[in-house]
Each structure stands twice: as C-alpha cells, then as structure tokens.
Amino acid sequence: MTQLHFNLNMEELKDSVMNSNMEAVVKSSMVLILNEYMKKERDAYLKVDHYERSEERQDQRNGYYDRHYMMSVGKVKLRVPRTRSGEFSPSIFEKYKRVDQAFTLAMLEMVVNGVSTRKVTNIVKELCGEEISKSFVSSLTAKLDPIVKQWAERPLNTMVYCPYVFVDAMYIKVREHHKVVSKAVYIATAINEQNKREVLGLKVDHQESFEAWQSFLQSFVARGLSSPKMIISDAHPGLKKAIAQTFVGTTWQRCTVHFKRNIIHHLPKKGRKEVILDLKRIFQAVKPEDARRFKEEFLKKYEDNTKLEKARKVLDEGFDDAIQYMNEPDKYHPFIHSTNHLERLNEEVRRRESVIRIFPNTQSAFRLLAAYLMEYAETKQQQRALLKN
Template sequence: MTQIHFTLNFEEMTKELLNCNLNNVIKGQLITIMNAYMEAERDKLVNANIKEKTDERQAVRNGYYERQLTVPVGTIDLKIPRTRDGEFSTELFEKYSRMDQTLVLMMIESVVNGVSTRKVTKLVESIAGKQVSKSFVSNMLKKLDPEIKRWSERPLTKNTYKYLFVDAMYIKVRENHKIVSKAVYIAQAINHQDKRELVGFSVSEKESHIAWQEFFADLRARGFSNPNLIISDAHKGLKSAIKEEFLDVPWQRCTVHFLRNMIDVMPKKNTEQERLILKSIFRAPTIQHAKELRDEFISLVEDNPKFQKVIDILDEGFHDATQFFKFPERHHKHIRTTNSIENTNLQIRRRESVIRIFPNQDSAFRLIGAVLLDLSETLDINKTFLK
C-alpha cells in the first residue's frame, strides 16, 4: 500500500504565513499539504489500498466532507476524509491548533497593545475575509483565559525572593448597570538570580486590609517564601496586612510617595533649599548620613510654624522610609521606591486607557492578565535587575 510520509513544522509554517504576501499561493500549498496529510491518516487506519481485498483491512473509505478553517491569510476549504463506519477522526486540527490560534493571538496582541475591539474587528475582517462581530472577537479572546489562569496560579516554589514590591491601581468596570471602581493588586519580586518576576495580580474591590490579606494569602498558598524586604506605599490596610502575613519581614516605605506627602504640606514659595535637603536624605550613602541630613533639615525649618506638619511627618515615617540602608548600597536605588512596579502599572494603564471602562470584571482580569503575561516574558530575558 502506498503511503505519504512527511513531517509538518507548524511553527515554521506559521512564521512563513504571517510574513508572506503571496496569500493565494500559500493558501493553495497549505490546502494541498493538509488534505494529503489527512488522506495519509485515513490510509493508515484503513490499512488497505482502494478496492483491495485483504484480511488486514480495518475500514472502508467513504468519500469526504468539506470544512472551512480560518488561518492568518484567510479562510481555506479542506476535504476531510470519511470512513463508512464513521470511526476515522483526523488528528490534524489538534496538531494544527497552534496555527489555527495565530489569528486569535493576533487579536489578543492587538487588544493587549491598546487597539480597541472595534478596530480589531475590522482587522480580523480584512485578514479573514469575512465579517465578524464584536462579540465574536470577545469570545475568541476568552481562549486566552486558561493560559492566564495557569500563569496567575502557578507555584512559586521554584525561586526564593529577596525583595517584594506591591502596589494597587484603580480601573473602571460596569457592574449591575453602574460604573464602579475596582482595585488591581500587583506583586513584583526580585528573585535569587537578581531578576524581576511578576508573582501575582488580582482584580478586586477597593483597597482594604482584608483584600490585601487575601492577596498575600494567595501568594503564600502558591509557595511564596518570606522576602528580605517588602516595598510599598503607606496605605493603612496594606501596611497592616503586610505585618500580619509577613511576620518579621521589614517594610520599606516608598520614598517617592513619602517625599510627595511632605512636599504637599510645605510652603510653595521660596523653599528650594529645604526641598533639596529633604530629597537628599534618601539619596545618602549611609543611614548615618541620612540622619545628619534629617537633623539639618529640622534645624533649618523648626522655627517656622509652616513647617511643623512636615517635621511631624518626617519624624513619624523616617524609620520606615530608611529600611533600605540595611541592604547593599548598590541595591538602594532599586529598593527605596516602588518605581519598578509603577512602570508595570504604566504599561497596564497605556492599554487600559483605550478601553476606559471594562464591560465586566472578567474582561478586566483577561486584559490585565494578558499584559502582565506578556511583560513577564520580557522580564525573564532582561538583564540582571540588581547591578
């Protein structure tokens, strides 16, 4: 019996399809190859040539049926072989799924990179050659859900972590015919290889002790070990949750937020010198230098009642804002602020601003998860974060 033997490299074929302008030629070749592949599959099952009478025969050929398949270069018509007993089922579409999903991934990438659903719909129509609805695009995007779920729930036991940055941002979501605010919780860590790693995110209600506690409990359940330092802003619920969930782990108050809090209550005019000294406190090389600069600032302004509130804030928060001095000096610029995770927030905000209001919480989780998943792959190949 004559059989066809060949191996398809679907990833390579996908690359060729996406980069080729000869759509009709490529489509014709693809149809020929796929039809031949399925024919060979059926030949193997039947185990006999056409009309051949043999005890080895396992089935009888029974023609074909047609099926359309949408691929990045358009829609192709395939001839699917059949057997009389209906037992034949091609494995091609399972093997071809990576190719079949490139259209879905194109849509996902477009949305993740800030293209509106309406524009994505038009893009799909131009590629696939047929009209699609917004709901079609949305439903196709849901195919990413299992991957995001696996990534967001993955075990964190493979690495140990030196530093943990946590922050929250707010988005708008439609809920019960109203537009409400939801908090997006994000955790980014520096692992034992000195590389950044996005270790967790969730979309929940507004910031609170309970919400942060649940977020940290999830990290714990996935195997996240105690870091050497946790860096965040001074949100009351966040602080209390950190103390409760991470016993004996020091907390670093973000110095950018801390400085902003003090500058906001300072006189606006003729305070350049005072502001300069205040900022230099957290750029000092050692804790002793920082204390000296703090004392210098207080001596300079303590006789001015307009600065009393600034002095009170500085005294109250100095200890928490200088925990980074306990760690290597080369790490200071990275761990005294939440700038690293703020950059992640900006990437989300850039995409989210196109949508403005999410239709529901699931769609928010999907888009933000897709953005973070994409960013996490970039972080994996980045150079060492702590230099």
C-alpha cells in the first residue's frame, strides 16, 4: 500500500470542501471509507492476504475494536483493525489530526460525486506529492454502491402503512457516449398512518414517460408496498396512466399548487388580483361540497368575461381531481393537497447535484442522490427518536 505524505494548503482545501454543501453525505460515508482505508493499511503491514501463508508475514490479524473519533463533520464511530502482537497502529488518527481531515473530505467528495478514478488519482498526486493506487480508489467507490443499492431496494412491507404517496421528477445532466444528456430523476415519498414522512425510493431514467413511471411504481409493489389510498402528483399524462394501471382503486390527487398555477397562467395581467383571491377561496374550503359551491360561484361571476374563458375551462375540467384530498380526515389536508414537501426535498437534492453540474455517468448520479436521501431518511428517524425520548 502506498504511504501518503501530506503537503497541502490546508485552509484553501478545507474551505473548498466544506463550502460544497456535501457535509451530510460525507459524514454518512465517512465510516465506510475510513474503515476500508485502515483495513488496507493493516494488509500492507502484514504483507499477506487473508489465509495466505508467507515467510514475509509480520503478524496475525486479531479482529477489530470500536473507537469514536471527532472530525470536522462531527463524531464518527470507527472499526479499527488490530493485530495479535498489538504492534500495528493505523496511521489514520495521527495523519487526520495533522491535516485536519481535509484529505479525507476531499477524497470522499470526489468518490461520492462520481469523479473518475483517474481524476482522483491525479488530484491526490498533485495535493500529496505521491500517487495512490487507482484500484484502491475504485475499491472505495465500489464499497458505496452495494449500500445505496440495498437501501434503494429494501423491502417496504415492514414499514407502517403509507396511505398517501407523493411522486415527482426532476432533471439532471449526465455524460453518456461522449455527449451531455438530460435524465429524469424520479423520487417518491409518503406519509404513514402516524403522519410521519418516509422516503420510498428513487430512479434515474432517460425521460418522463408512461413506461418509465409504470416501472418506477411497479418497483414499489415488488418491494411490498401496500396500495395507497391516494397518490399526489402533477398532471403528467404518462404518470396519471401509470398510477391508474398500477394501483387500481387508488385515488389520484392533482397537486393544487400546480393546478392553480396552470389556471393563473391563463389570466390576463390586468385585474387578475381579484380573480386570484376568488380562486384561492375555492381551495381554502374544508369540505368538498363547499369547494364545489365556491367553484360554481366563480364560474358564474366571470362567465361573461371572454378573457377568462380558458382559465374557467381549466378550472372546470381539473377541479374534481384537485379536491380529492378534502375527502380525507382534516388533519391530513395541509400535507396532502400538494407535492410541496417533496419539491422542497428536490431542492435539497438539487443543491447537492449542482456541486457536480454534470455527472460522469448514471451510476454516479444514482450513488450521490441515493446517499443524500439515505441521510435525509436517517435524520428524520433520529428526530422522531429524540421526540419520543
């Protein structure tokens, strides 16, 4: 194993890494990478692989012990390898104190971001003055993939029943066959019977289409998700068709925020303030019969205004799909009338994605986005545990 000698501009490197908004993802991956680093360092010290006989053997493996270690991103629990004689000591603790963890953060960011192993090798060489094995960097990257894959494919039949499911898509840039292409990222969340939010999963695909949406939704069925009472989304035609065919009997709720925007888009700029207030009144109703009455009053009030003809038509045609949430218990109304909370999550995902701008491949995109969603889900669980205590 190559021994690295650090010779860095620490403040400059640390600032560039810590300002990248990747701390949450870095911390969730920190233990994995450092444990692998120490394990390989012990292998290099012993000069033999597992179960290998050699006259060059230095010592015997003797399991691991746990050690907490404070880093810039917070306290982490490491699994430290040891040898029978006790003479082996990982250099990580001394080195990472000396360099203030900057090398680890920089390397982790590059690995999680999906930067090619060649670039990682060149950057490490430039920063440290020594080469690090390309195969070692590749092995670190490979260690992340099974973890995010296992999380993305975990069974859903063990969680509390989720009556309300939210789905949405966003677009990212990916390099493919020497070209930069747009790809759709599908994300699904849910609210369970305890009114707690869950992350169901994600998928990276070529584009928004019926086939892609159907495959995404069917993956939840395969993982054991019980048919939800309601799915909340925008009005993408392919998505609507996929919902109807995948979850027979499930109600589709059209996102009221998107719906109102569609109506407002067709309003003339002059005099629209009063019209918008009347429109909002419809969706401030609690009961569907009240909303329907307010809608009829709206249509009657503006029936002679030819400039509002298109807006009235959009409202009338999409109204029933946009008030389905009113048939559910009142306590859920603030959460299930729109996809707002999922869009806020998408914004956080976008902040991480914007660090890379263009992913080197689809797998690197999936790795980073899944890592963030895993961190988000774990944070929510920790918050619930603190509230219980």
